Amino acid sequence: MAPSALNGVKVLDLTHHIAGPYCTKLLADFGAQVIKIERPGGDPARSMPPFCQDERHPEKSLPFLYLNTAKRSVTLNLKSDRGIHILRELAKDADILVENFSPRVMPSLGLDFPALRELNPALVMVSISNFGQTGSYRDYRATDMVEYALGGLMYIFGSYDREPLKHAFNQAQFKAGTNAASAALMALYHQRSTGQGQQVDVSIQESVASALRDVTSNFTYTGAVRRRQPNHSGDLTRLRAVSDGYILPNPGIAARVNWNTVVEFLEAPELDDDKFRTPSARLENAEELGEILDRLFLSKNKMDMFYRAHQKRFIYGVIDSLEEVMASPQNLAREGFVELDHPVAGTFRYPGAPFQLSETPWDGLHPAPTLGQHTREVFSQCLGYTEADLEELSGMGVI
Amino acid sequence: MAAPLEGIRIVEMGQLIAIPSAMKMLADMGAQVIRLESCQRLESYRTDSLYQNDVEGEFWNRGANFYEQNRNKLGITLDLSHPAGLSLLRELVSISDVFTENFTPRVIKNFQLEYEDLRGLKPDIIMVSSTGYGFTGPWANFGATGPATEGASGLAYITGYRDGPPMMSEIPYTDYTGAEHTVFAVMAALIHRQQTGQGQFIDVSQTETATATVPEALLDFAVNGRTAPRIGNEDPQMAPHGCYPCLGDDRLGDDRWIAIAVSSDQEWTSLCQVLNRSEWMRDTRFLSAEERMRHRSELDRLIAQATAAWQNHPLMHALQEASVPAGAVLDAQELLFDPHLRQRGFYELVAHHPSTGMPALPYAGRPWKFSATPAVPGKAAPIIGEHNRTVLAELLGHSEADLAHWEAEGVIGYAPANPTGTRRPSLDEQVRQGRLQRYETDFREQVSRAFGEGNVS
Structure with missing residues (x-):
C-alpha cells in the first residue's frame, strides 16, 4: 500500500x-x-x-x-x-x-x-x-x-x-x-x-x-452595516417546505431573462402573469407570489424537484436530514x-x-x-x- | 525573512470563494498565485458590492467581493475557447507546482484539463478540483451555491431556532469550509511532493468538508438513531447559554446583543453578582446546573430583562473580569474597529491600483501569525488583466508582438466584453427594506483615522 x-x-x-x-x-x-x-x-x-x-x-x-x-x-x-x-x-x-x-x-x-x-x-x-x-x-x-x-x-x-x-x-x-x-x-x-x-x-x-463575505467591506466601501435579513415571502431563492422536507430553490438567471422557463418548471400556470414577470413586479406582488409558491412547493417531492431542477441546470439545493445525508446517493457513491x-x-x-x-x-x-x-x-x-x-x-x- | 511558501507557483482557475479564498491564504504566505480570468465570462464578484455603489467607468475593478478573495495574486485574462488561450494555460501549467479550479467537472473535461492531461505537461503537478458535491458520483456535475452545500451537508438541518425551520447563515459559509480544507489538502500534497517528488489529484467536495465538521449530530444519528431538535443558541450542557438584548445607543441604534455562556456554579454566581441579581442565587429553580437546564426558558426571560439595562460592551468586560464567558455581538463596524483585533493587526491596509480611484482600505487578514516567516505585505487583488504582461512576457517569454496579436484576437484583454454593474438600491432604501441596520456617512474619515498611513498598528 x-x-x-x-x-x-x-x-x-x-x-x-x-x-x-x-x-x-x-x-x-x-x-x-x-x-x-x-x-x-x-x-x-x-x-x-x-x-x-x-x-x-x-x-x-x-x-x-x-x-x-x-x-x-x-x-x-x-x-x-x-x-x-x-x-x-x-x-x-x-x-x-x-x-x-x-x-x-x-x-x-x-x-x-x-x-x-x-x-x-x-x-x-x-x-x-x-x-x-x-x-x-x-x-x-x-x-x-x-x-x-x-x-x-x-x-x-x-x-x-x-x-x-x-x-x-x-x-x-x-x-x-x-x-x-x-x-x-x-x-x-x-x-x-x-x-x-x-x-x-x-x-x-x-x-x-x-x-x-462583504461584512466589514460593506462598511469600508459604502458605510453600510448589514443586519439579519428580512425574509420576503416572494423571494425566489428562499428556503421552502416541500411535502417531505425542505428545498433551497435557485432558478439562477432564468428568473431574470426568461420567466416562462420558471413557470414551466414549477408547473404553475397561475404564475404566467405580468404581476410576476419581472423582478420589480415580483417585488411589488411579493406577498401574493409568496402564498402561491408556499402552496405550490408543499405539493412537491424534494428529490424529484432537485433532480428535475438540475436537468435544467437550475442550481437547487436540498436541505438533508442526518438520515438523508448518510443515505444520499452521492455520499454512498x-x-x-x-x-x-x-x-x-x-x-x-x-x-x-x-x-x-x-x-x-x-x-x-x-x-x-x-x-x-x-x-x-x-x-x-x-x-x-x-x-x-x-x-x-x-x-x-x-x- | 522569506515567507514560508516562497518559490511555489500556483495557477488558479477559480471563481467566487471556494478556490479563490483558499489560494489567497497560500498567496498571503508567499506562494505565487496566477489567477486566471475571462473577459468573455466575467466573474460576478467583479461587478457586485461596488465601491460607493458606483457603476460608472471601470466599475469591474471596484468590487468588494473580488478584492476580499484575491489579495496578493497576479491576474491574467485568457479566453480558453480560443486555442491560443488554452495553449497559454497549458504552458503555464508546465512551469507550475499546483493547478486549482472550482468549475463543474464537465467544464474541465471539455477543456481537457483533467489531472491525466496536466500530468503529461508537468509530471509532478498537484491539481485541485473543488466542487459542490465532489468530482465523482451521480451529483458530480450539479452546480451548487454555498447555501446548497450547507443544506446537503446536514449543517443547515440541525441549525435553527427551537421549533423553527432549518437555518443557514447569511454568507456562503460552506464555501469557506471547503476553502479552509483545500488549503490543508494542498499543503499535505506539497509536503508529500517535497519528500517524494510525486504530485497528485485532490478532489474536494465542499459538502463533504462541511459534513466532516458536524460529527456530533451525525454520530448521534448513526449510533443512537436520534436527531436532536434544533435548539437555537442553547447548549446541550450549559444554562444559561444564549444571546440577550442590550441597550441601544444614539449612534449605533438598537439591535444590540450579548452572548453569555455559563458552564459552572461559580460562573452562575458571578453572573448574578455582575447583573446585581443576588436573589437568583437563592432561587431554588436555579440552584444547580440541572435545575438551571430545567428552567432555562424562565432563566432566559429574566436574564434578558436584566441585560436590557446594559450596553453590551461594558457588560462583556464586566462579565469577563468575573471569568464569565461573554461576547458583545459585533456588527461590521464594531468588528472592523475592535480594539483587540486592532492590537493584533488583524485588519490589514491594502493600497488599490491608482486607476480605481479607491483609497487604501483595510481587509481581514489571516487566522494565524508566524513568528519567523510572516505573511507577505498585502497587495490588492489585480485589476482585470493587470499582469498579462508580467506573466505572458516576463515569465513565459513571449514577445510584445505576440501580446499585441493576442489582444487583437481577443485571447487576452483588459476589460470585460459585456460588463453590467449591479447597482444596489440606495442606502436609505436598503435601510427601509430592513437589509441594513444603519449606515454612516463619514465612513471614509473613520476608516482613514483608524487605518490611515502612519496609523497602522
Missing part, C-alpha cells in the same frame, strides 16, 4: 476539547504519527455528549471518538516534574507540537516557545486559543457562541425579528482546527527546506472573522461514511475523508485510542524506558 501524504511527520499533541484535536485528527488521518498526551483523567472531551447508547463513559463520547482517530494516547501528568521532563524528551524528536491551552498555561509549565526551541530548534509549535496569544482579550473566556459573537458572524445570522443565531454545535472550533492544521504544514514546509522551526499563533475569533471498529464503543459509521488524494491514501480508519492505550509502547519505543521505569512512573502517578 502506498504511504499516506504525511507519513513520517511526528506530531506531539497536547490538545484537548475540539479545535486542537480536529487539527491533529487531520494530520493523523493523512498519515502523521500523532502522540496524544492526555492528563491522567483523560481529555475532557471524553466526557462530552452525546455518548454511545447515552452511556456516560470515557470511551464512549461520540465527539471524542471522531476527533481522535488514528492517534496514539499516552497519559502524562504535566503537574509533576517527571511529567514535564518526559514531555521535553518527546519534544526533542517532534516536528510539530500542537496545544490549545489558554495562553497562560504553556509558559507556566516552562514549555513556552523559547524553552522548546532550545530543546529542538526545528520544532514547529502551533498554539490555538480563543483570541490569540496577544492582545487585550487574550485571557478572555469563550464558548463557540462567544466566538460567533466576537467574530462577526452572529450579528448577521438569524431571523430579522429575532435574536442573532449561531450554527449548531462547534463550527468556530472546527474552523480554527482546520486553519491550524494548514498553518502547521506551511511552517513544516519551511522547516523541511531550511531547518528552521517557529511558533504559529492561531486565533478562533480570527478564524471566524477571516471567513466573512463516494463512500462519504466509513465504518470503524472501536474495542469499547463498538462498530459504526463515521464521516470519512473530507477530500480525496489520488496517490496517497487517507489513513483515518484507525479508531480513537482508549485512555493511555499506547503509554507503554510510546515510552519504550521513543524514550527507551524499561518495564521497571514504567512501573516506577506509574507508582508516582506520572503516567
Whole structure:
C-alpha cells in the first residue's frame, strides 16, 4: 500500500476539547504519527455528549471518538516534574507540537516557545486559543457562541425579528482546527527546506472573522452595516417546505431573462402573469407570489424537484436530514461514511475523508485510542524506558 | 525573512470563494498565485458590492467581493475557447507546482484539463478540483451555491431556532469550509511532493468538508438513531447559554446583543453578582446546573430583562473580569474597529491600483501569525488583466508582438466584453427594506483615522 501524504511527520499533541484535536485528527488521518498526551483523567472531551447508547463513559463520547482517530494516547501528568521532563524528551524528536491551552498555561509549565526551541530548534509549535496569544482579550473566556459573537458572524445570522443565531454545535472550533492544521504544514514546509522551526499563533475569533463575505467591506466601501435579513415571502431563492422536507430553490438567471422557463418548471400556470414577470413586479406582488409558491412547493417531492431542477441546470439545493445525508446517493457513491471498529464503543459509521488524494491514501480508519492505550509502547519505543521505569512512573502517578 | 511558501507557483482557475479564498491564504504566505480570468465570462464578484455603489467607468475593478478573495495574486485574462488561450494555460501549467479550479467537472473535461492531461505537461503537478458535491458520483456535475452545500451537508438541518425551520447563515459559509480544507489538502500534497517528488489529484467536495465538521449530530444519528431538535443558541450542557438584548445607543441604534455562556456554579454566581441579581442565587429553580437546564426558558426571560439595562460592551468586560464567558455581538463596524483585533493587526491596509480611484482600505487578514516567516505585505487583488504582461512576457517569454496579436484576437484583454454593474438600491432604501441596520456617512474619515498611513498598528 502506498504511504499516506504525511507519513513520517511526528506530531506531539497536547490538545484537548475540539479545535486542537480536529487539527491533529487531520494530520493523523493523512498519515502523521500523532502522540496524544492526555492528563491522567483523560481529555475532557471524553466526557462530552452525546455518548454511545447515552452511556456516560470515557470511551464512549461520540465527539471524542471522531476527533481522535488514528492517534496514539499516552497519559502524562504535566503537574509533576517527571511529567514535564518526559514531555521535553518527546519534544526533542517532534516536528510539530500542537496545544490549545489558554495562553497562560504553556509558559507556566516552562514549555513556552523559547524553552522548546532550545530543546529542538526545528520544532514547529502551533498554539490555538480563543483570541490569540496577544492582545487585550487574550485571557478572555469563550464558548463557540462567544466566538460567533466576537467574530462577526452572529450579528448577521438569524431571523430579522429575532435574536442573532449561531450554527449548531462547534463550527468556530472546527474552523480554527482546520486553519491550524494548514498553518502547521506551511511552517513544516519551511522547516523541511531550511531547518528552521517557529511558533504559529492561531486565533478562533480570527478564524471566524477571516471567513466573512462583504461584512466589514460593506462598511469600508459604502458605510453600510448589514443586519439579519428580512425574509420576503416572494423571494425566489428562499428556503421552502416541500411535502417531505425542505428545498433551497435557485432558478439562477432564468428568473431574470426568461420567466416562462420558471413557470414551466414549477408547473404553475397561475404564475404566467405580468404581476410576476419581472423582478420589480415580483417585488411589488411579493406577498401574493409568496402564498402561491408556499402552496405550490408543499405539493412537491424534494428529490424529484432537485433532480428535475438540475436537468435544467437550475442550481437547487436540498436541505438533508442526518438520515438523508448518510443515505444520499452521492455520499454512498463516494463512500462519504466509513465504518470503524472501536474495542469499547463498538462498530459504526463515521464521516470519512473530507477530500480525496489520488496517490496517497487517507489513513483515518484507525479508531480513537482508549485512555493511555499506547503509554507503554510510546515510552519504550521513543524514550527507551524499561518495564521497571514504567512501573516506577506509574507508582508516582506520572503516567 | 522569506515567507514560508516562497518559490511555489500556483495557477488558479477559480471563481467566487471556494478556490479563490483558499489560494489567497497560500498567496498571503508567499506562494505565487496566477489567477486566471475571462473577459468573455466575467466573474460576478467583479461587478457586485461596488465601491460607493458606483457603476460608472471601470466599475469591474471596484468590487468588494473580488478584492476580499484575491489579495496578493497576479491576474491574467485568457479566453480558453480560443486555442491560443488554452495553449497559454497549458504552458503555464508546465512551469507550475499546483493547478486549482472550482468549475463543474464537465467544464474541465471539455477543456481537457483533467489531472491525466496536466500530468503529461508537468509530471509532478498537484491539481485541485473543488466542487459542490465532489468530482465523482451521480451529483458530480450539479452546480451548487454555498447555501446548497450547507443544506446537503446536514449543517443547515440541525441549525435553527427551537421549533423553527432549518437555518443557514447569511454568507456562503460552506464555501469557506471547503476553502479552509483545500488549503490543508494542498499543503499535505506539497509536503508529500517535497519528500517524494510525486504530485497528485485532490478532489474536494465542499459538502463533504462541511459534513466532516458536524460529527456530533451525525454520530448521534448513526449510533443512537436520534436527531436532536434544533435548539437555537442553547447548549446541550450549559444554562444559561444564549444571546440577550442590550441597550441601544444614539449612534449605533438598537439591535444590540450579548452572548453569555455559563458552564459552572461559580460562573452562575458571578453572573448574578455582575447583573446585581443576588436573589437568583437563592432561587431554588436555579440552584444547580440541572435545575438551571430545567428552567432555562424562565432563566432566559429574566436574564434578558436584566441585560436590557446594559450596553453590551461594558457588560462583556464586566462579565469577563468575573471569568464569565461573554461576547458583545459585533456588527461590521464594531468588528472592523475592535480594539483587540486592532492590537493584533488583524485588519490589514491594502493600497488599490491608482486607476480605481479607491483609497487604501483595510481587509481581514489571516487566522494565524508566524513568528519567523510572516505573511507577505498585502497587495490588492489585480485589476482585470493587470499582469498579462508580467506573466505572458516576463515569465513565459513571449514577445510584445505576440501580446499585441493576442489582444487583437481577443485571447487576452483588459476589460470585460459585456460588463453590467449591479447597482444596489440606495442606502436609505436598503435601510427601509430592513437589509441594513444603519449606515454612516463619514465612513471614509473613520476608516482613514483608524487605518490611515502612519496609523497602522
